[in-house]
Amino acid sequence: MTSTCTAADPLPAALTLVSLAHQAAALAHPAWADMARQASPALQLAWMVEQGLLSYDELDDLQTLDEQPSERDRIVAEVFAVLGWR
Numbered sequence: 477m478t479s480t481c482t483a484a485d486p487l488p489a490a491l492t493l494v495s496l497a498h499q500a501a502a503l504a505h506p507a508w509a510d511m512a513r514q515a516s517p518a519l520q521l522a523w524m525v526e527q528g529l530l531s532y533d534e535l536d537d538l539q540t541l542d543e544q545p546s547e548r549d550r551i552v553a554e555v556f557a558v559l560g561w562r
Contacts, residue, residue, distance in 0.1 A: 488512045490520030493538055493548060494530060501529045518554035525559060532561070 491499045502508050502524055511523045524530040538552050545553075 488520055489517035490524070490551075493517070493521070493551065494524070494534075498524070498530055498534070505529065516554075517551050518558055521551065521555045522558040525555070532559075 487499065491502060494502075502511075505511075505527060507527075511520055514520050514523075521530065521535065525532065525535055535552060535555060539549050540546050542549070
């Protein structure tokens with residue numbers, strides 16, 4: 477089963493955090509439709525890393541490094557925890 481995203485369909489939260497190339501790679505993956513149903517953006521991003529669609533360095537680059545951690549920073553920290561890093 478494949479999943480397509482139309483202009484009327486909002487992107488899953490995880491995909492809003494990554495580049496267009498990463499979005500395209502995830503959307504083209506045959507297992508993405510099942511992963512997109514995951515409520516957690518952290519689980520979606522962790523899956524992308526596990527599938528080789530996003531590297532640890534690219535994941536690390538998603539952090540804002542602001543003095544006050546943002547929602548994006550919280551999600552990235554959760555991804556690293558899910559993956560057993562840090």
